[in-house]
Amino acid sequence: NSLSDGETLTFAMNAGMYHADRGPVGHYVENGVQEMRLLTGASKGNFGLLPNGVFCINDTRADVIETLAFARIKPSCNHATQSGPMLVIDGVLHPRFLVDSTSRFRRNGVGTSADGKTAYFVISRSAVTFHEFGRYFRDVLQTPNALFFDGKISRLYAPQINRNDPGFLLGPIVGVVQ
Template sequence: MIRLAALLWLALATTAAACEAVSHRDRAFTVCTADLAIHDIALRLNGADGRALGTFVALETVTDAPIAFAMNGGMYHQDRRPVGLYVEDGREAKRIVTSAGPGNFGMLPNGVFCVERGRARVVESRAFAARPPACRQATQSGPMLVIDGALHPRFLPGSPYLNLRNGVGASADGRRVHFVISDEPVTFHEMATLFRDVLGLRDALYLDGRVSRLYAPALGRADPGRRMGPILVVTEKTDG
């Protein structure tokens, strides 16, 4: 069953930046894929006025290149400031947090989604702090969903805790990045096994729940909801 799902995913992934419906363990997900040969990935938080963009409509006003898709990009405080590490266009606005704490963010191990020049990856936070890569864009969130091929140790197959959730992971060579959002409430375990067993990723990061939202113009989809903090946006390259 897992092999069949993986083969199905490989067939779906041949379309660049496709957002595809994927069923996993009888749960509905949407998987959007960015190919860094033809797409750029950026983080956006504030507009020119210094205030948080908060919405996909506002994101459009500050984005010149065509948007392939976008989604909420990490946990944030009530004033929409990032909870953990935040790097936008090479500038670090918030330092990394490596201590355990309350909530999903503090459920160690957590991690960082990092976009370097020409590649992207998910790195466990303490490993990141010990040897920080040169990220052009980075957002810290938690918990890790998959760590070096293993599921987070606190995930339970029969957990009763269901929620809308989204996350991100990259291929081994860092050239393809998979953004996943559940289209119905799911467990951490269900989302993590999709990244590992269907997408074949060894590392994946949880971005958030409840506030999880996707903007995919090709699907005519712009999920409503509360105002966001960091937003991950995938655009078509315009420099050839």
């Protein structure tokens, strides 16, 4: 969406996998309109490293919800984006993350507090493993659930900390306007 008169973008981060046409790979809701359906099956790449999940924002809270739980409870989301893999699921790291993994990339993702009042958007400064990235959400931020957004292409716009990552056209993006 474009900004309305008087609105200023104060934060933005890429928020999930996308196709070559920049359309979202999985479930995507913007302003209450579903633009892509929920995908529940295994697939290729990080998105398909099950379990994956959905970041859901409604009028009262923000939550990261594992995909099959999301399909079961069908929460109402004003905004949502599906990505994967889950980093933390009910306080436990994703079962496929290896301590000694050699797969290191810059990574970004989101974790939410148990009360749904806080969403923590994180981007690594350097290349990290999924295990290291997930541990940050679980051990430092103590989020019960966290979701990986993307890797190599991770970008952040946060002028309050003088951050405006150069890049290219992206798919789903989460942003805050004032």
